[in-house]
Amino acid sequence: MQTITLQAIKAQEMTVRLGDQSVTLRIYQRTTGLYIDIGNDDLWIAQGVICINGNKLVRYSHLGFRGELFFADMKGSDDPTYDGLGDRFQLFYATAEEMSAAA
Numbered sequence: 001m002q003t004i005t006l007q008a009i010k011a012q013e014m015t016v017r018l019g020d021q022s023v024t025l026r027i028y029q030r031t032t033g034l035y036i037d038i039g040n041d042d043l044w045i046a047q048g049v050i051c052i053n054g055n056k057l058v059r060y061s062h063l064g065f066r067g068e069l070f071f072a073d074m075k076g077s078d079d080p081t082y083d084g085l086g087d088r089f090q091l092f093y094a095t096a097e098e099m100s101a102a103a
Contacts, residue, residue: 002093004069006085018093019066027051027091029082040065053079067095 004016004025011028024039034051037044038058045063054077057069071080072090080089 001095001098004091004093006089006091008083008085008087010082019095021066023065025091027082027085034071034080034082036069038065038069051080053077067093068099069093 002018004014004018006012006027011026013024013026015022015024017023022041024037026037026039028035032050036046036049036051036057038046038049040063043064045065046058049057051057051071053071053073055070057071058065059068070092072092073080073088074090075088085091
C-alpha cells in the first residue's frame, strides 16, 4: 500500500506514479465536503467524487484504473477535510491484490 503525500490546503493538483499508471489527482474543498477528480494516463476517469472516510474512490473496474484509492482518518472516523490532509486524513493507494486480500 502506498501513501500519497498531500498538503493541508483547500485545492491541490498532483501527478503521481501508482503502480504502472500515471495518475493525476485534483483534491478540493467545497462547503459540502472534500472532493476528488482522478485522471489515469491523460484521461479523466472520475470527477467530483466526494471523499468519505474508508470509501473506495474509483469503485468500477471498467474505468481502467488498476487498484483503488481511499481516505482514512488516522485519529477517528470523520470524513476528510482539507485542513487535516497529510496528517489526520491520509490518502492511500492499494493494488488490486492488496484490496482482495483485505476483503
